[in-house]
Amino acid sequence: MEKQLKRMATMQRIQTTGLELFYQRGYFNTSLDDILKELSLSKGAFYYHFQSKEEYFISIVQNLLFRKVYSSLIEPIEGQEDPLNKIVVCFDDALETAEHNFLDYGFVLSNFITEFNGKNPDIMNYLQDILKVWEVNLVTALQKGKTDGYVNRHIDSEAVATYLISSYIGIRTLMVEGNSKMLRYKYIQQLRQYFKLIEHKEPA
Amino acid sequence: MEKQLKRMATMQRIQTTGLELFYQRGYFNTSLDDILKELSLSKGAFYYHFQSKEEYFISIVQNLLFRKVYSSLIEPIEGQEDPLNKIVVCFDDALETAEHNFLDYGFVLSNFITEFNGKNPDIMNYLQDILKVWEVNLVTALQKGKTDGYVNRHIDSEAVATYLISSYIGIRTLMVEGNSKMLRYKYIQQLRQYFKLIEHKEPA
């Protein structure tokens, strides 16, 4: 941990490091001791700020995780013109970031969904909420694209959004193995292909 | 566990139940005691047949998991005519099965990949192997589709295969939440759309 973090409020430092480690090793596989060791803090410090590991994790989801997803996948598209190109660029950027991780751990959100499914309905709801915000935003962007003349009026925006989210989750899952560069290239290529059907056909 | 399983060799019974529980609760979240309780067996029985939990899991992956993926996603497409329609039907069938699970736990293979990534390179390789077989099969089917006149000769088979696998993994991850029926419908609809670009255009 760098010096620059020294002044960050302890609570936030614990959250930040927690998200990092939970992302890399999974929630159940990361002990509080692991996190606290990384921060040179004690059990006393942790339980002064949080009631339990679960409550702690939920606070991370609602704050850091939401912001992370929002800033990387939602904000770049929100309210923009030409949604299709914006989506391609946004996804490509996100994949580029992932590609440069030495060891990539997939899409944070879907990793947690996989981990908590069937185990903790409470946490699942918080995770699904983030997914929902993303989906709504995509649908809105596509609808706006229709009125602005960028998107074919006959497409089912919700279905397209679902398909986009699916493919993104999937490609991120695949990219955890070695040749993520090639995967990214193939994925973006096919995404562009797919969008050819979605975009507005100029009346000849 | 039903009477019909009573005569199944103990080793296989332990594997079968293990896959079930590992799928539902995850590998690290399922204790051997959980599995053995389900089977009314003891630690003694388990360690008579397997060296460790890890070796046990690997045997499950190489046998049961591989067969499961093979029979549901690979075999229905392998060597068939008209790959695109076969893929749609195959995916739709797989999603229908998933839809009818009361509580669905996603795509077994990708769940494990998510769980083991960064933790156990050994197991990761076995899992990736299965993925690879699937991918190779899809590419082969698409190439055959080209020569048989079902698939557009200009498409990049590998990229299409990657995109298909991605979207499937993603939709299965999404389907763990409630309205899987709607998700399946939307997904298949968009898959068909996507395939319009891939299919062979009859020369007018």
Place this chain on the structure above:
DNA sequence: AGGGTAACAGACTTAAAAGTCTGTTTTACC
């Protein structure tokens, strides 16, 4: 400056789970 509270340290408790080990039962075979 000193008293009080916020912030933290760290030993301890408790629970769960992997793996061990010794002993018992079942089965196959002569």
Place this chain on the structure above:
DNA sequence: GGTAAAACAGACTTTTAAGTCTGTTACCCT
């Protein structure tokens, strides 16, 4: 039907991790 090995039972050990509790340090306020 007796015996040896296979198959299994279950108590025990060891480790790990969540959560508790008591004590200590740092900081703020008057």
